[in-house]
Amino acid sequence: MQDHIQFARVLGGTDHGSPLTDDAAISNALHDDRPAWLHLQADHPETDPWIDTHLEWLDPSIRDALTEPQTRPRALRLGDGLLVNLRGINTNVGKDPEDMVSVRLYIDSARIVSMSRFRLRSIEGLGASIDAGQGPQTAGAFLADLIERLTDLVEAQVENLEDRADQLEEASIADPIGAHREEVSDQRLELTELRRYMAPQRDAVRTVVRSGVPWLTEADIRKIDEQLDQITRVTEALEATREQLQAIRDEIEGAKADRLNRNLYILSVVSAVFLPLGFLTGLMGINIAGMPGTDWPPAFWVFTGGLCIITAVALLLMHRTRILRPTRGKR
Numbered sequence: 001m002q003d004h005i006q007f008a009r010v011l012g013g014t015d016h017g018s019p020l021t022d023d024a025a026i027s028n029a030l031h032d033d034r035p036a037w038l039h040l041q042a043d044h045p046e047t048d049p050w051i052d053t054h055l056e057w058l059d060p061s062i063r064d065a066l067t068e069p070q071t072r073p074r075a076l077r078l079g080d081g082l083l084v085n086l087r088g089i090n091t092n093v094g095k096d097p098e099d100m101v102s103v104r105l106y107i108d109s110a111r112i113v114s115m116s117r118f119r120l121r122s123i124e125g126l127g128a129s130i131d132a133g134q135g136p137q138t139a140g141a142f143l144a145d146l147i148e149r150l151t152d153l154v155e156a157q158v159e160n161l162e163d164r165a166d167q168l169e170e171a172s173i174a175d176p177i178g179a180h181r182e183e184v185s186d187q188r189l190e191l192t193e194l195r196r197y198m199a200p201q202r203d204a205v206r207t208v209v210r211s212g213v214p215w216l217t218e219a220d221i222r223k224i225d226e227q228l229d230q231i232t233r234v235t236e237a238l239e240a241t242r243e244q245l246q247a248i249r250d251e252i253e254g255a256k257a258d259r260l261n262r263n264l265y266i267l268s269v270v271s272a273v274f275l276p277l278g279f280l281t282g283l284m285g286i287n288i289a290g291m292p293g294t295d296w297p298p299a300f301w302v303f304t305g306g307l308c309i310i311t312a313v314a315l316l317l318m319h320r321t322r323i324l325r326p327t328r329g330k331r
Contacts, residue, residue: 001310002046002050002198003041003044003046003048003232004040004041004046005038005040005041005050005072006041006127007028007037007038007039007123008020008021008027008029008036008037008038008039009036009037009130010035011034011037011112011136011138011142012034012035012137014136017130017131017133017134018306018328019131020036023050023053023054026054026324027055028058029052030055030110030111031114033110035109035111035112035138035142036109036110036111036136037112037142038114039095039115039116039123040113040114040115041115041116041117042066042067042104042115042116043117046068047067049263051063051066051067055089056103058113059078059107062083062106062205065083066104066106066113066115066266068253071104072085072200072208073085073086073087073197073200073201074200074203074204074205075204075207075208075211076201077207077211078106079265080108080213080214081106081107081108081213081285082105082106082107082108082143082208083104083105083106084105084106084107084143084204084208085102085104085105085204086102086103086105086147086201086204086205087100087101087102087103087150087197087201088100088101088103088120088122088123088153089101089121089150089153089154089156089157090118090152091119091120091121091153092118094130096189096193097157097158097190097191098189098190098191098193099193100193100194100197101117101118102116102117103116103120103123103146103150104116105146105331106290107139107142107143107144108139108213109138109215110139110141112139112142113282116220120194120221121149122146122149122150123146125149126142126149135288138217138220139213139215140216142216143208143216143219143220144223144224144227147208148223149204151230151231154198155230155233155317156236157194158194158234158237158241159237160224161187161190161191161238161241162237162241163245164187165187165241165248166182166244168180168184168187168245168247168248169244169247171208171216172252174253176251176255180248180252181249181252182243184248184252184263188242188245191238192243194238195235195238195239198235198238199235200233201231202228202231202232204230205227205228205231209228211220242298272314272318273311273315276314277310277312278326280306280310281307284303295330
Protein backbone atom coordinates (compact mmCIF):
# COMPACT_ATOMS: atom_id res chain seq x y z
CA MET A 1 0.00 0.00 0.00
CA GLN A 2 1.18 3.52 -0.79
CA ASP A 3 2.63 5.67 2.01
CA HIS A 4 -0.15 8.27 1.94
CA ILE A 5 -2.83 5.57 2.43
CA GLN A 6 -2.74 4.44 6.06
CA PHE A 7 -5.96 2.41 6.25
CA ALA A 8 -8.40 1.15 3.66
CA ARG A 9 -10.96 -1.38 4.86
CA VAL A 10 -14.35 -2.80 3.99
CA LEU A 11 -16.97 -2.46 6.73
CA GLY A 12 -19.82 -4.88 7.28
CA GLY A 13 -20.81 -8.09 5.56
CA THR A 14 -18.95 -11.36 5.46
CA ASP A 15 -15.68 -9.67 4.46
CA HIS A 16 -15.81 -7.06 7.23
CA GLY A 17 -12.30 -5.72 7.84
CA SER A 18 -10.90 -6.91 4.54
CA PRO A 19 -8.06 -4.63 3.38
CA LEU A 20 -8.30 -2.68 0.14
CA THR A 21 -4.83 -2.99 -1.32
CA ASP A 22 -4.82 -0.95 -4.54
CA ASP A 23 -6.26 2.25 -5.94
CA ALA A 24 -8.89 0.51 -8.05
CA ALA A 25 -10.19 -1.53 -5.14
CA ILE A 26 -10.38 1.56 -2.93
CA SER A 27 -12.14 3.60 -5.60
CA ASN A 28 -14.66 0.81 -6.27
CA ALA A 29 -15.33 0.30 -2.58
CA LEU A 30 -16.03 3.99 -2.08
CA HIS A 31 -18.55 3.85 -4.92
CA ASP A 32 -20.26 0.75 -3.54
CA ASP A 33 -23.36 0.75 -1.34
CA ARG A 34 -21.52 -1.05 1.46
CA PRO A 35 -19.56 1.11 3.93
CA ALA A 36 -15.82 1.43 3.39
CA TRP A 37 -13.23 3.40 5.31
CA LEU A 38 -10.20 5.18 3.88
CA HIS A 39 -7.68 6.99 6.08
CA LEU A 40 -5.05 9.21 4.43
CA GLN A 41 -1.91 11.04 5.54
CA ALA A 42 -3.11 14.64 5.26
CA ASP A 43 0.26 16.32 4.69
CA HIS A 44 1.75 13.74 2.31
CA PRO A 45 2.64 15.33 -1.06
CA GLU A 46 0.77 12.59 -2.97
CA THR A 47 -2.48 12.95 -1.01
CA ASP A 48 -3.95 15.92 -2.92
CA PRO A 49 -3.36 14.53 -6.43
CA TRP A 50 -4.61 11.10 -5.30
CA ILE A 51 -7.84 12.66 -4.04
CA ASP A 52 -8.30 14.58 -7.30
CA THR A 53 -7.87 11.36 -9.29
CA HIS A 54 -9.76 8.80 -7.23
CA LEU A 55 -12.22 10.80 -5.10
CA GLU A 56 -13.63 12.99 -7.84
CA TRP A 57 -17.10 12.67 -6.29
CA LEU A 58 -16.00 14.84 -3.36
CA ASP A 59 -17.10 18.44 -3.65
CA PRO A 60 -14.09 20.80 -4.01
CA SER A 61 -15.07 22.60 -0.79
CA ILE A 62 -14.96 19.27 1.06
CA ARG A 63 -11.54 18.46 -0.39
CA ASP A 64 -10.24 21.85 0.75
CA ALA A 65 -11.69 21.35 4.23
CA LEU A 66 -10.11 17.90 4.55
CA THR A 67 -6.63 19.10 3.55
CA GLU A 68 -6.67 22.50 5.28
CA PRO A 69 -3.42 22.95 7.29
CA GLN A 70 -5.14 24.60 10.26
CA THR A 71 -8.50 23.38 11.53
CA ARG A 72 -10.71 23.66 14.57
CA PRO A 73 -13.35 21.17 15.75
CA ARG A 74 -16.61 21.56 13.85
CA ALA A 75 -19.35 19.59 12.12
CA LEU A 76 -21.36 20.48 9.03
CA ARG A 77 -24.14 18.58 7.29
CA LEU A 78 -23.75 18.36 3.51
CA GLY A 79 -26.76 16.60 2.01
CA ASP A 80 -26.86 13.15 3.57
CA GLY A 81 -23.21 13.39 4.61
CA LEU A 82 -21.26 15.04 7.41
CA LEU A 83 -18.00 16.97 7.37
CA VAL A 84 -16.52 16.52 10.84
CA ASN A 85 -13.28 17.89 12.29
CA LEU A 86 -12.29 16.62 15.73
CA ARG A 87 -9.20 16.65 17.95
CA GLY A 88 -7.47 13.86 19.85
CA ILE A 89 -4.74 13.65 22.48
CA ASN A 90 -1.23 13.61 20.98
CA THR A 91 0.45 10.41 22.17
CA ASN A 92 3.36 10.57 19.73
CA VAL A 93 6.87 10.28 21.16
CA GLY A 94 8.42 13.65 21.95
CA LYS A 95 5.12 15.50 21.67
CA ASP A 96 3.04 17.14 24.39
CA PRO A 97 -0.37 15.49 24.93
CA GLU A 98 -2.11 18.87 24.86
CA ASP A 99 -0.83 19.48 21.29
CA MET A 100 -3.97 17.80 20.05
CA VAL A 101 -4.00 16.03 16.69
CA SER A 102 -6.69 16.93 14.19
CA VAL A 103 -8.73 14.24 12.43
CA ARG A 104 -10.94 15.34 9.53
CA LEU A 105 -13.73 13.19 8.12
CA TYR A 106 -16.25 13.16 5.37
CA ILE A 107 -18.77 10.46 6.16
CA ASP A 108 -22.07 9.33 4.72
CA SER A 109 -23.95 6.04 4.74
CA ALA A 110 -21.42 4.18 2.58
CA ARG A 111 -18.23 6.26 2.44
CA ILE A 112 -15.83 7.27 5.16
CA VAL A 113 -12.80 9.35 4.21
CA SER A 114 -10.61 10.50 7.12
CA MET A 115 -7.26 12.30 7.33
CA SER A 116 -4.73 13.28 9.95
CA ARG A 117 -1.24 14.76 9.89
CA PHE A 118 0.11 12.71 12.79
CA ARG A 119 -0.52 9.28 14.23
CA LEU A 120 -3.62 9.14 16.39
CA ARG A 121 -4.14 6.35 18.91
CA SER A 122 -7.91 6.46 18.49
CA ILE A 123 -7.62 5.89 14.73
CA GLU A 124 -5.08 3.11 15.17
CA GLY A 125 -7.18 1.42 17.84
CA LEU A 126 -10.25 1.60 15.65
CA GLY A 127 -8.31 0.18 12.72
CA ALA A 128 -6.94 -2.68 14.84
CA SER A 129 -10.44 -3.51 16.03
CA ILE A 130 -11.74 -3.65 12.45
CA ASP A 131 -8.74 -5.74 11.33
CA ALA A 132 -9.64 -8.23 14.05
CA GLY A 133 -13.08 -8.64 12.52
CA GLN A 134 -14.74 -6.60 15.26
CA GLY A 135 -15.50 -2.91 15.55
CA PRO A 136 -18.19 -0.88 13.77
CA GLN A 137 -19.86 -2.21 10.64
CA THR A 138 -21.88 0.88 9.69
CA ALA A 139 -21.00 4.52 9.16
CA GLY A 140 -23.05 5.64 12.18
CA ALA A 141 -21.42 3.08 14.47
CA PHE A 142 -17.99 4.10 13.11
CA LEU A 143 -18.55 7.76 13.95
CA ALA A 144 -19.94 6.96 17.40
CA ASP A 145 -17.01 4.65 18.15
CA LEU A 146 -14.43 7.19 16.99
CA ILE A 147 -15.94 9.97 19.11
CA GLU A 148 -15.96 7.64 22.12
CA ARG A 149 -12.30 6.71 21.68
CA LEU A 150 -11.26 10.34 21.27
CA THR A 151 -13.25 11.42 24.31
CA ASP A 152 -11.95 8.65 26.56
CA LEU A 153 -8.34 9.67 25.93
CA VAL A 154 -9.13 13.34 26.50
CA GLU A 155 -10.91 12.50 29.76
CA ALA A 156 -7.93 10.42 30.94
CA GLN A 157 -5.58 13.33 30.21
CA VAL A 158 -7.83 15.81 32.05
CA GLU A 159 -8.04 13.46 35.05
CA ASN A 160 -4.24 13.29 35.07
CA LEU A 161 -4.12 17.09 35.01
CA GLU A 162 -6.61 17.26 37.90
CA ASP A 163 -4.51 14.84 39.97
CA ARG A 164 -1.35 16.85 39.34
CA ALA A 165 -3.16 20.07 40.28
CA ASP A 166 -4.33 18.48 43.55
CA GLN A 167 -0.77 17.34 44.34
CA LEU A 168 0.53 20.80 43.52
CA GLU A 169 -2.06 22.37 45.79
CA GLU A 170 -1.02 20.14 48.69
CA ALA A 171 2.66 20.90 48.09
CA SER A 172 2.05 24.64 47.87
CA ILE A 173 0.09 24.61 51.14
CA ALA A 174 2.86 22.68 52.90
CA ASP A 175 5.61 24.88 51.45
CA PRO A 176 4.25 27.98 49.67
CA ILE A 177 7.76 29.39 49.22
CA GLY A 178 8.93 26.24 47.39
CA ALA A 179 9.74 26.07 43.69
CA HIS A 180 6.14 25.55 42.53
CA ARG A 181 5.70 28.55 40.28
CA GLU A 182 7.17 26.88 37.18
CA GLU A 183 4.93 23.83 37.64
CA VAL A 184 1.88 26.07 37.95
CA SER A 185 2.83 27.82 34.70
CA ASP A 186 3.33 24.49 32.90
CA GLN A 187 -0.03 23.16 34.03
CA ARG A 188 -1.81 26.38 33.13
CA LEU A 189 -0.30 26.22 29.63
CA GLU A 190 -1.41 22.60 29.22
CA LEU A 191 -4.89 23.47 30.43
CA THR A 192 -5.13 26.43 28.07
CA GLU A 193 -4.32 24.22 25.07
CA LEU A 194 -6.94 21.67 26.08
CA ARG A 195 -9.59 24.35 26.70
CA ARG A 196 -8.84 25.80 23.28
CA TYR A 197 -10.27 22.72 21.56
CA MET A 198 -12.72 21.13 23.99
CA ALA A 199 -15.43 23.80 23.84
CA PRO A 200 -15.65 23.75 19.99
CA GLN A 201 -15.37 19.93 20.08
CA ARG A 202 -18.41 19.84 22.35
CA ASP A 203 -20.29 22.05 19.88
CA ALA A 204 -19.21 19.83 16.97
CA VAL A 205 -20.48 16.67 18.66
CA ARG A 206 -23.73 18.45 19.52
CA THR A 207 -24.12 19.34 15.83
CA VAL A 208 -23.62 15.68 14.90
CA VAL A 209 -26.35 14.63 17.36
CA ARG A 210 -28.76 17.19 15.91
CA SER A 211 -27.77 16.71 12.25
CA GLY A 212 -30.65 14.37 11.43
CA VAL A 213 -28.74 12.38 8.81
CA PRO A 214 -30.69 9.18 8.03
CA TRP A 215 -27.79 6.75 8.54
CA LEU A 216 -27.41 7.61 12.23
CA THR A 217 -29.59 5.12 14.10
CA GLU A 218 -31.19 5.77 17.48
CA ALA A 219 -28.50 3.61 19.09
CA ASP A 220 -25.78 5.68 17.39
CA ILE A 221 -27.37 8.94 18.51
CA ARG A 222 -27.71 7.71 22.10
CA LYS A 223 -24.05 6.73 22.17
CA ILE A 224 -22.89 10.02 20.68
CA ASP A 225 -25.19 11.93 23.03
CA GLU A 226 -23.53 10.13 25.94
CA GLN A 227 -20.16 11.27 24.60
CA LEU A 228 -21.51 14.80 24.39
CA ASP A 229 -22.33 14.62 28.08
CA GLN A 230 -18.84 13.26 28.77
CA ILE A 231 -17.21 16.09 26.81
CA THR A 232 -19.34 18.60 28.73
CA ARG A 233 -18.09 17.13 32.02
CA VAL A 234 -14.50 17.32 30.75
CA THR A 235 -14.99 20.96 29.77
CA GLU A 236 -16.40 21.77 33.21
CA ALA A 237 -13.49 19.92 34.86
CA LEU A 238 -11.06 22.06 32.87
CA GLU A 239 -12.78 25.22 34.09
CA ALA A 240 -12.62 24.01 37.70
CA THR A 241 -8.94 23.10 37.36
CA ARG A 242 -8.25 26.50 35.82
CA GLU A 243 -9.74 28.21 38.89
CA GLN A 244 -7.80 25.85 41.17
CA LEU A 245 -4.49 26.69 39.48
CA GLN A 246 -5.29 30.39 39.68
CA ALA A 247 -5.93 30.02 43.43
CA ILE A 248 -2.63 28.15 43.85
CA ARG A 249 -0.81 30.86 41.95
CA ASP A 250 -2.40 33.56 44.11
CA GLU A 251 -1.40 31.66 47.25
CA ILE A 252 2.22 31.36 46.09
CA GLU A 253 2.38 35.04 45.14
CA GLY A 254 0.80 36.00 48.47
CA ALA A 255 3.30 33.89 50.41
CA LYS A 256 6.20 35.48 48.54
CA ALA A 257 4.78 38.95 49.19
CA ASP A 258 4.43 38.15 52.91
CA ARG A 259 8.00 36.93 53.04
CA LEU A 260 9.25 40.08 51.32
CA ASN A 261 7.22 42.30 53.65
CA ARG A 262 8.56 40.43 56.69
CA ASN A 263 12.15 40.88 55.50
CA LEU A 264 11.56 44.58 54.84
CA TYR A 265 9.99 44.90 58.28
CA ILE A 266 13.03 43.34 59.96
CA LEU A 267 15.31 45.61 57.96
CA SER A 268 13.25 48.63 59.01
CA VAL A 269 13.43 47.66 62.71
CA VAL A 270 17.20 47.20 62.52
CA SER A 271 17.55 50.56 60.77
CA ALA A 272 15.37 52.28 63.38
CA VAL A 273 17.47 50.84 66.22
CA PHE A 274 20.84 51.68 64.72
CA LEU A 275 19.93 55.10 63.35
CA PRO A 276 20.54 56.98 66.65
CA LEU A 277 23.54 54.78 67.41
CA GLY A 278 25.07 55.58 64.06
CA PHE A 279 24.42 59.28 64.59
CA LEU A 280 26.08 59.31 67.99
CA THR A 281 29.10 57.25 66.98
CA GLY A 282 29.55 59.43 63.91
CA LEU A 283 29.30 62.57 66.03
CA MET A 284 31.78 61.32 68.63
CA GLY A 285 34.20 60.11 65.99
CA ILE A 286 35.15 63.51 64.60
CA ASN A 287 38.75 64.48 65.27
CA ILE A 288 38.48 68.14 66.21
CA ALA A 289 39.40 70.03 69.36
CA GLY A 290 36.91 70.16 72.19
CA MET A 291 35.74 66.51 72.06
CA PRO A 292 34.59 65.60 75.60
CA GLY A 293 36.23 62.69 77.42
CA THR A 294 39.39 62.55 75.36
CA ASP A 295 41.48 62.88 78.56
CA TRP A 296 39.21 60.74 80.78
CA PRO A 297 40.10 56.99 80.73
CA PRO A 298 36.56 55.61 81.51
CA ALA A 299 34.99 57.74 78.74
CA PHE A 300 34.86 54.90 76.18
CA TRP A 301 33.03 52.52 78.53
CA VAL A 302 30.63 55.22 79.68
CA PHE A 303 29.83 56.06 76.06
CA THR A 304 29.36 52.35 75.20
CA GLY A 305 27.04 51.90 78.17
CA GLY A 306 25.02 54.91 77.03
CA LEU A 307 24.59 53.36 73.58
CA CYS A 308 23.34 50.13 75.21
CA ILE A 309 20.82 52.09 77.26
CA ILE A 310 19.60 53.95 74.17
CA THR A 311 19.20 50.59 72.34
CA ALA A 312 17.21 49.12 75.23
CA VAL A 313 14.95 52.17 75.42
CA ALA A 314 14.34 52.06 71.65
CA LEU A 315 13.40 48.37 71.77
CA LEU A 316 11.12 48.96 74.76
CA LEU A 317 9.31 51.79 73.00
CA MET A 318 8.87 49.66 69.87
CA HIS A 319 7.48 46.82 71.94
CA ARG A 320 5.02 49.04 73.77
CA THR A 321 3.84 50.67 70.57
CA ARG A 322 3.42 47.16 69.01
CA ILE A 323 5.99 47.85 66.31
CA LEU A 324 7.76 44.64 67.29
CA ARG A 325 4.43 42.77 67.45
CA PRO A 326 2.71 43.50 64.13
CA THR A 327 -0.82 42.24 63.68
CA ARG A 328 -0.93 39.56 61.00
CA GLY A 329 -3.78 39.69 58.56
CA LYS A 330 -5.93 36.62 58.19
CA ARG A 331 -5.27 34.64 55.03
